[in-house]
Amino acid sequence: MTRHIEIRKNSYLDSVSLMSMSTKANAVDGVTLALLGMATPMNKEVLLNVGVSDPAVDAAKPSDLMVVIDATDDTIGAAIEAVNDILARKNKGSSDAAEVRYRTLDGAFSEVADTNLVIISVNGAFAAREARKALNAGKHVMIFSDNVSVEDELALKTLAHEKGLLVMGPDCGTAIINGVGLAFANAVRRGNIGIVGASGTGSQELSVRIHDFGGGVSQLLGTGGRDLSAEIGGISMIDSIRALDADPETAVIVIVSKPPAEEVADKVLAVAGAASKPVIVNFLGSQRTESGYANVTMTSGTKPAAVAAVLAAGIDKSTLDLHALNIPLIEEVRAKLAPEQKYIRGLFCGGTLCDESMFAALDKYDNVYSNIQKDPQYKIGATDPSREHTFLDMGDDDFTNGRPHPMIDPTMRLQRLAQEANDPEVGVIAMDFIVGFGSHDDPVGVTIPAITEAKAKAAARGQHLEILGYVLGTDLDTPAVADQIAMLEAAGVTISSSSTNLGLLAREFVAKGDN
Numbered sequence: 001m002t003r004h005i006e007i008r009k010n011s012y013l014d015s016v017s018l019m020s021m022s023t024k025a026n027a028v029d030g031v032t033l034a035l036l037g038m039a040t041p042m043n044k045e046v047l048l049n050v051g052v053s054d055p056a057v058d059a060a061k062p063s064d065l066m067v068v069i070d071a072t073d074d075t076i077g078a079a080i081e082a083v084n085d086i087l088a089r090k091n092k093g094s095s096d097a098a099e100v101r102y103r104t105l106d107g108a109f110s111e112v113a114d115t116n117l118v119i120i121s122v123n124g125a126f127a128a129r130e131a132r133k134a135l136n137a138g139k140h141v142m143i144f145s146d147n148v149s150v151e152d153e154l155a156l157k158t159l160a161h162e163k164g165l166l167v168m169g170p171d172c173g174t175a176i177i178n179g180v181g182l183a184f185a186n187a188v189r190r191g192n193i194g195i196v197g198a199s200g201t202g203s204q205e206l207s208v209r210i211h212d213f214g215g216g217v218s219q220l221l222g223t224g225g226r227d228l229s230a231e232i233g234g235i236s237m238i239d240s241i242r243a244l245d246a247d248p249e250t251a252v253i254v255i256v257s258k259p260p261a262e263e264v265a266d267k268v269l270a271v272a273g274a275a276s277k278p279v280i281v282n283f284l285g286s287q288r289t290e291s292g293y294a295n296v297t298m299t300s301g302t303k304p305a306a307v308a309a310v311l312a313a314g315i316d317k318s319t320l321d322l323h324a325l326n327i328p329l330i331e332e333v334r335a336k337l338a339p340e341q342k343y344i345r346g347l348f349c350g351g352t353l354c355d356e357s358m359f360a361a362l363d364k365y366d367n368v369y370s371n372i373q374k375d376p377q378y379k380i381g382a383t384d385p386s387r388e389h390t391f392l393d394m395g396d397d398d399f400t401n402g403r404p405h406p407m408i409d410p411t412m413r414l415q416r417l418a419q420e421a422n423d424p425e426v427g428v429i430a431m432d433f434i435v436g437f438g439s440h441d442d443p444v445g446v447t448i449p450a451i452t453e454a455k456a457k458a459a460a461r462g463q464h465l466e467i468l469g470y471v472l473g474t475d476l477d478t479p480a481v482a483d484q485i486a487m488l489e490a491a492g493v494t495i496s497s498s499s500t501n502l503g504l505l506a507r508e509f510v511a512k513g514d515n
Helices: 015-026 041-049 055-059 076-087 105-111 124-136 150-163 200-212 235-246 262-273 302-312 327-336 351-362 411-420 448-460 481-490 499-509
Strands: 002-008 031-038 065-071 117-120 140-143 174-177 180-183 190-197 217-222 252-257 279-283 296-298 343-348 368-370 389-393 426-434 466-472
Touching: 002 055, 002 076, 015 031, 015 076, 031 041, 031 076, 041 055, 041 065, 065 076, 105 124, 117 124, 124 140, 124 150, 140 150, 150 235, 174 200, 190 200, 190 235, 200 217, 200 252, 200 302, 200 351, 200 426, 200 466, 217 235, 235 252, 235 262, 252 262, 252 302, 262 279, 262 296, 279 302, 302 499, 327 499, 343 351, 343 411, 343 499, 351 368, 351 389, 351 426, 351 499, 411 426, 411 448, 426 499, 448 466, 448 481, 466 481, 466 499
Parallel strands: 117 140, 190 217, 190 252, 252 279, 279 296, 343 389, 343 426, 368 389, 426 466
Antiparallel strands: 002 065, 031 065, 174 180, 174 217
16 A cells, blocks of 8 residues: 655645545545645644644645545556546546636636625635625625634624625535525526525425425525524524515525524514515424414425425415325334334434434434434434434534535445444434535445445344435436436335425334334
């Protein structure tokens, strides 16, 4: 085995590009490890954790690019060349050759002055500075970067509000602006339903369900997950609702968020209630069932929210395939599971998809653990073993610190799947597969071998292990959602038609006795 370490001075690449490139580099023949990252303290720590220590790495500055490649002795030369091609964006099929790159925002603004949106994807320590520069230049901002302080977020959003601009983020993972998907997004038809989301995969799920039900999306505006906290006060959410209310192409507004602070929920609902259009609200996990406003409908999940939205947009209910829960299927799976197989393990790429399934389980069971649980008694860490019912958001910072997001690189989830399959008390493993812009080229294909091995482990001890999958995507995505579903079904995976149904099916599959 040969190790190649290279430091490229002052060679900045944004985190979105580096995540995608790292995935491609690790797929090169002969490569056992490829790490591409800026020389930040966090990334240097990641290298130390995997046994990479070198004076050149120690001396590198945050503006330097670190390239570490481990490959077999006979392939190291070809591996270095292949990774260099990836970094040069010359890999086969890339459309980046015509991309124009600028070293600074000022340089970009001088060349393309008529742009009105800037996407910030830099180390979190520098994101606020660049976002402020864009706002002062009169540009809307989408901040993909995370690790931005609450104080900086509040200051940026206050500045944007004063200037009549919008800040999406920090840690904003998705948006669709005038039909163009940004960061992680799905291909959906244009239409008259506008989405405002304080959750990335929740917004994606709404967009694909609306598409599936025959509707279309006018705009999808992300706010970042902290926007509805007491500290931020829903600034971007409120400004986005007002923007969509003024948008002539939007007839219906849908809001999706994890549970907001109560006082912020009141503010958001008041603004929604003052809108001239129907507003559908889905605060996941919230106990609110009534909004107090005639034009505002509260819903209990992403699927009910999408249904309410398309009906408000004028789609005939008789044309909808609502995919009611399959009771015979539930009874069939229950009959296959041994008495001791009473627990669910959820391995999720999407945080909101994990939340929705976890909340469904919490409606029926008390012993539900997660790395995103609010109750400290039931909160576990990324490296902790699963307990009873466990739902893991593997896109959370605990899992992605220095690593690509599982929507791009599923390695961590594949390892966890193997661990969960060893537990004879597990009856169901629930998984999401997210296709579309920014995601892995074939999330199902890369997971099938691990699924096959997991089911074989259970069979060897005389058990049936139910793998329950949901593919978030549309017929317009690449790869197409139908193709991914067909591969899962061929591997013996049960398919859910929506994120909402995924959680409901999982909890019912393992119900015992009077549960």
